[in-house]
Amino acid sequence: MTFLPRAAYTSADWQRREREDLFADAWQFAGIVQDFETTGDFRTVQAGAFPLAIVKSKDGSLRAHHNVCRHRGATLLEEEAGNAGSSLVCPYHRWTYGLDGRLRGAPDLATCFPELDRDGLGLKRASVGFYKDLVFVNPNPVADFSEWIRPIERSAWPHDLSSKELREAAPLIYDMKCDWKVFVENAIDGYHLAYLHEHTLGGPVPGENVWEKLDDHMVWYATDEGAIRHRIPGLIRQQTKSLPRLKHTEGVEYGGVYLLFPSTLIVPTPFGFSVSSLVPTSPGRCRMTVRQWVGPWQSKDPRKSISGYDKSSGVISSDHWKKHPLETGDFQTEDVWICERVQKGLESPAYEAGPLAQGAGAEDPVAWFRRSVLDQMPD
Secondary structure (H helix, E strand, O other), X not given: OOOOOOHHHHOHHHHHHHHHHHHHHOOEEEEEXXXXXXXXXXXXXXXXXXXXXXXXXXXXXXXXXXXXXXXXXXXXXXXXXXXXXXXXXXXXXXXXXXXXXXXXXXOOHHHHOOOOOHHHOOOOEOEEEEXXXXXXXXXXXXOOHHHHHHHHXXXXXXXOOOOOOOEEOOOEEEEEOOOHHHHHHHHOOOOOOOOOOOOOOOOOOHHHEEEEEEOOEEEEEEOOHHHHHHOOOHHHHHHHOOOOOOHHHOOOOOOXXXXXXXXXXXXXXXXXXXXXXXXEEEOOXXXXXXXXXXXXXXXXXXXXXXXXXXXXXXXXXXXXXXOOHHHOOOHHHHHHHHHHHHHHHHOOOOOOOOOOOOOOOOOHHHHHHXXXXXXXXXX
């Protein structure tokens, strides 16, 4: 049985090593191909300790760079998404880079840098990869995306994000008082669904869950009759049973939850599609951004109905809950609540790791995930 030490969830030093080591060669969701329609379109991503940027270059390709000026280290692009025009300009001293990352020039070169080696001071490269319409980025400039994604490629995939049936809803941004691994472990825990979520999901019970392990990735299915028929988890079926099914998913079988290691959670259903990205922010705290695409009959801005949403900041947090999470009727709010309670318990010196429920549908995926984390950590 695999345990992570208490420090893995509470220690500033452990999180620093994760941010600098584990995420230094980890693929993270960055956006979709449709985000990059025009030359200069960009998206920024925080990959552990590494601020990254993906930009559409003049030749139509997507380039990934470390979003750090080679002069004094200022980040070049501040917004999460936008258009940079024809170049990337540092606001500090106006060092200017092409969309391909090459250093074009800097003010007063002859006076201040008479022997500047511009060829050696381009933006540091990162890697970009594509799966279906999804775009991923990795701080490692020579990372092998095909090797990372290969195990998941044989899994059925339901959605074409270019479909006119789908439209993007407002993203959900959660500020959570728990380590990012606590939330991932909860997402792949089939033991709690019938208990914590008794009045929202009501199951499935552990024996009706199946996780397919694909190297470090995993795909979740439920095995009750209805979920076998549609290859969707019971929880999605119960919450969306009155919605019409998207036409392009007819006859398509697929998993209900995909974990792309280490911190991307994908939930496709016959009614929509969401991608959640988790980023550690400080010891015992993380941020989760959920991008989602829905059918035309669903709300484009579901944030108003989510407990804890603060309109002024655009962030969902337990600091803004107006009622107890178990009274909201929202299983995601219940998950945030329990993850924050788990984090409080982990921070107690009295905490000792307990046994994990046996069986692939219970907590075996948690042990699998912990082993994968340990395998990626030096020493």
